[in-house]
Amino acid sequence: MGKADFHRQNGITLIELLVVMVILSIALGLVAPSMANSYQSWQLRSSGRRTAALFRFASDLARRHGTDLAGYYADHRFVVLRKGSVVKTLDIPASINVKPEKPRGAVFLPTGQILASEPFVLESEKGRKMIVEMGPLPGEVHSKESR
Numbered sequence: 698m699g700k701a702d703f704h705r706q707n708g709i710t711l712i713e714l715l716v717v718m719v720i721l722s723i724a725l726g727l728v729a730p731s732m733a734n735s736y737q738s739w740q741l742r743s744s745g746r747r748t749a750a751l752f753r754f755a756s757d758l759a760r761r762h763g764t765d766l767a768g769y770y771a772d773h774r775f776v777v778l779r780k781g782s783v784v785k786t787l788d789i790p791a792s793i794n795v796k797p798e799k800p801r802g803a804v805f806l807p808t809g810q811i812l813a814s815e816p817f818v819l820e821s822e823k824g825r826k827m828i829v830e831m832g833p834l835p836g837e838v839h840s841k842e843s844r
Contacts, residue, residue, distance in 0.1 A: 737792065737821050742842060744789050745819050745827030749840040751775055751787045752803065752811060752829065756836040758784065759805040769802030770795045770817065777805075794820045809835025 752768065755777045759766045766784065768777045773795075775787040789795060796818045803813040816830035826843045 734823070737823060738825060740790055741793060741819060741821045741825055741827050744793055745829055745840040745842070747787055748775060748789075748817060748819065748829045749838045751777065751785065752805075752831065752838045753836055754785065755803075755805045756809055756811055756838070759807050760809045760835070763807045765807065766805040767802060768805065769799045770797070771799040789819070792822050796820075803831065811836070811838065 755766050755768055758777075758779070762779070764779060766777055766779050768775060770776075770789075773789045773791055773793075775789065775795075777784045777786070797815055801814050803811055803817075805811055810833075811831040813831050816828050819827040819829070827840060828843060829838065829840045831838055
């Protein structure tokens with residue numbers, strides 16, 4: 698056995714550990730912003746689809762019960778009313794802005810038609826938009842993403 702074998706130790710040095718930590722922090726710095734954008738986009742699309750589903754539900758309910766329903770948006774929440782009482786609500790994340798706000802909203806008729814003065818526009822903090830609009834046919838609701 699020579700002297701070189703005697704001084705050799707197994708393990709990693711502090712410099713090697715620091716190099717690995719720097720590489721990991723750079724990689725994380727590149728990946729984290731794109732993941733945050735993906736989450737915000739997912740949150741916007743999910744809210745738009747859930748809003749369209751709520752409007753379809755309200756239209757179907759109005760047809761089944763033969764009565765008018767009203768829907769509006771206020772305080773980060775969509776509300777559907779029948780004869781003054783709340784039928785269903787849908788919470789929208791605080792990071793998403795919705796227009797129009799109360800008192801403008803939508804009326805769901807027993808014929809299945811949905812009357813709204815304008816489409817509902819959900820907008821994220823980054824400016825991405827999801828538009829929920831009602832079609833001319835009974836129960837027709839579309840959601841589409843725009844930039």
